[in-house]
Amino acid sequence: MLSVKDYHVAYGQSEVLHGLNFDVKPKEIVAVMGRNGMGKSTLMKSLIGMIPAIKGEVQLDDVDLTLLKSHQRVSKGLGFVPQGRMIFSTMTVKENIETGLTSTGEKIVPNDLYELFPVLEEMRNRRGGNLSGGQQQQLAIARALASKPKLLLLDEPTEGIQPSIIREMARTLKKIRDTRGLSIVVSEQVLSFALEIADRIIVLEKGEIVHQEERATLNEAKVAAYLSV
Numbered sequence: 001m002l003s004v005k006d007y008h009v010a011y012g013q014s015e016v017l018h019g020l021n022f023d024v025k026p027k028e029i030v031a032v033m034g035r036n037g038m039g040k041s042t043l044m045k046s047l048i049g050m051i052p053a054i055k056g057e058v059q060l061d062d063v064d065l066t067l068l069k070s071h072q073r074v075s076k077g078l079g080f081v082p083q084g085r086m087i088f089s090t091m092t093v094k095e096n097i098e099t100g101l102t103s104t105g106e107k108i109v110p111n112d113l114y115e116l117f118p119v120l121e122e123m124r125n126r127r128g129g130n131l132s133g134g135q136q137q138q139l140a141i142a143r144a145l146a147s148k149p150k151l152l153l154l155d156e157p158t159e160g161i162q163p164s165i166i167r168e169m170a171r172t173l174k175k176i177r178d179t180r181g182l183s184i185v186v187s188e189q190v191l192s193f194a195l196e197i198a199d200r201i202i203v204l205e206k207g208e209i210v211h212q213e214e215r216a217t218l219n220e221a222k223v224a225a226y227l228s229v
């Protein structure tokens, strides 16, 4: 469903991603792993259209997204949970989710989002900035799901989140995949989280894919070696 081909991304003259090739299948969860600075966030930001590719292409269900802006990519079926969550802190929980509705034309937050995250319903009139880190992460996921994506991109969702909440997040993301039938690409440094949720792991090193392996047959030590400094 997602197809990334010969994908090059640069900041000015400095190329950071050097021709990535990978696919994501329907309902598949792929974890993109790598140490700090290896290009994970650049890839996620580029897939959602915040940083254009200088070469290569990205397609979702055979629709070419390569030249589209972020909001157009969202209406074609990509959802994005940014690093650091980027909640609008002075807006209420409900208003934050509503910002995700613009591409669907719906006006009211669908009930199934509150069913998925009951705490957000309880707190719907609180300001986003007053939520805990874990609650803000749920809000960022709900906001992304409001646009009814076919594929959800999450950039380092475990960053700054307590271990017990990380396990809960893994369960929730799998439930979202199972009930909504979407695919997920998550950039991640925490191997235990990736092992918990991913069907496949891709390792990035200095802007190149150096390893790809199905979870079922994964050699954990090999992936761990790539992640150690």
Ligand SMILES: Nc1ncnc2c1ncn2[C@@H]1O[C@H](COP(=O)(O)OP(=O)(O)OP(=O)(O)O)[C@@H](O)[C@H]1O
Pocket: 011, 014, 016, 034, 035, 036, 037, 038, 039, 040, 041, 042, 043
């Ligand atoms: N705005 C920018 N301008 C120039 N170079 C950048 C910019 N953002 C990132 N880089 C560089 O691009 C490379 C990849 O960074 P990126 O943030 O994608 O890595 P990462 O794997 O997501 O790391 P982290 O886990 O720290 O977020 C690094 O060398 C970084 O210094």
